[in-house]
Amino acid sequence: MTWNQQVVKANNKQYILQMIKAQAPISRAEIAKQLGLTKGTVSSLVSELIDANLCYESGPGESSGGRRPVMLLFNGKAGFSIGINIGVNYILGILTDLNGEIISEQKKTINKGTYEEVMKIVSQIIHYLIGSKPDSHYGVIGIGVGVPGIVNKEEEVLLAPNLGWKNINLKKELEKEFNLPVIIENEANAGAYGEKVFGAGRETDNLIYLSASIGIGVGFIFNNQLYRGAEGYSGEMGHMIIEANGKDCTCGSQGCWEQYASEQSLLKSAQALLQSKSDITLEYLIEEAKTSQEIRALFTKIGHYLGIGINNISNTFNPEQIIIGNRLAMAKDLLMDSITGFVKSNTLKHSRSSLEIQFSDLSIYSSALGVSAQTIEAFLANTLFEQTN
Template identity: 40%
Template sequence: MKEINKSIVTDIIRSQHPVSRARISEITGLNKATVSSLIDELIHEGLVIELGTGPSAVGRRPRMLGFNGRAGYAVGVAIDLHEVRFLLIDLLGKLEKSLVIASPVGMEVEQTVYQVVDVVQQIVQSAPSSPLGVIGVGIAVPGLVDFKKGVVWNAPNLHWINIPLRKMLEAHLDLPVFIDNESNMGAIAEQWLGKGQNYSNFVYLSVTTGLGSGIVVNRQLMRGSGGIAGEVGHMVVVVDGLLCSCGNRGCLEMYASEKSLIEIFQQKSGKEVSTVEEIFQRAENGDVLAKAAISSVGRYLATGINNLIHTCNPESVIVGGRITRFQSLLWEAMQPVLSKSMVDSFFHTKLEWSTLGQNAISLGAASLVIDHRFAKPTIL
């Protein structure tokens, strides 16, 4: 019972700091002596710090408590087709270190595991000294993931099928490892540190090499009965359309992702490009074919968002991924498709662009580790 109460007090300080002992006693129903005893232990362990006195209408001013973000760290890793992003954050989400490693297309899963293990070990060794040290590693993968088992069922763009990724990584890392879909990780990051903080119900739409979404309902991530809710990239938008890497035809991902933008431009122009940045640069310089490719992707992206609005009725759809750097060019094509459903109807959904940058997915992966370590316990 003591450990449960201690966890409850820790969660309150972490989520509501600065907070006073009296307020914690009021929230938990625990007497003030018990609260003080638990807080003394947390201060001794380095998890809680005293911040000084707070305001008071009458009587003595309360001594405020804060959560010590520097008490420990978490590693976040985002695996994509062309690169792997790593970061180290403290327990309050402050970025300590980040780096990007190129990942050759078609690299075998064993090579990716060795690459991830090597870099994570370097990050752990270089992490600042702290009471808890590095508490775990979160891995974001673009594909279908069994979160509970840590197994990647199918990551089409990586050509991974039924990969026990958590087991493979934990065999080399003396740390707990958590595996989840990249879009879910993005939604977690938005909910903790991004625009998702403002909403109880929102959808995070990840637009990268592929396309997926993380759906938050009543402040809880919706995983679905099999754990694969949010795979909007594989909703069919063109019957008998282009063949997708998932095996189906006409998936949204084939028309509204970074990969599709590159393919559309190359088909229209006959020119080879390797990055979406090149296409947007051409468009900004007046290239008509680049603008046409962006317009096509924008319309399909808006169609997918429109479907999400009608399906989920969220307060907001937050678009993330590298492509958000070029939101003004995309918005011109998206606006006509979205205007009716988002402005003139009863849905009242806001379309917003993520401000978390290119580290959003790896930030969510690290956040998942912290959420698990300090999961809110059930009062018995």
């Protein structure tokens, strides 16, 4: 078989598997009809997918006049993927099957530990998730990690200002420890991808995901593709200047958006208001806002500043949808009115006319699900190509 023949075969097999995943239960005849392939080609490639434990046959479907067709389903339990979201104040790990269904999870709170301390917790979570996996043909097929920082094309973390990281190669470290493929992704990019595959962005071609937590990151989906920029550095809009000579930022600049519209900004304002020396959490403030007008005003102010950034994003990119996720999504009822109020008053009419702004239903899971999905896709693509050799 020539190289071109191998590529064509692997691509056809991938199209067939994608169709089975999306439309199951589905027959061989229907796959052949939709893809324009011969029934013999489809039958041969499906047999290989069954041999690889990636799909299986179920009972017969409805007949269109002849013999009732045997239906095909994707085997989501053939293997499992690990998705890790490293936040500034928490680390979330999930184990998903090949359909992205969460099988087990573990979340641990952190307080700006050193790189070594954070990675020790990441390692513990991964060991826990591996230990919790059910029996399967492929076992754990890979690990995806979302990091709140600048990640280059080689998947090195060049800068994560809110973590205090510079020039970190955790991909190499994790692959050595666990002997598994590892994907490192910017946390907001991962969140955008998670929303596109599993969340509110499934029906949208052009969306922007806003990860709003201790810091702010932005991920772009343009024409159904994740956009990373020329060198992989896109989305650092948390460091967009919204106030000249404003508050100092961890990135070294002043007046950055995340200094006014993030969870960190909210907590600092609440600390000053309550004159409290004890730790104040977002969860505590959400509860207090039910009875305190002053606390509600803090959320309104954060929403106002979120609206400023969303206004700039909308006027620049004209997306169909902006999805706000991560921890501040828990406060959507306290933030939405001030966000939409600012956008309605300031965003260009043509930019806002078809814009949908909403909070993520996936909350803090968007990024972990996103890197898990990327890991699954890489595994399936590699497995299908290897079968053609």
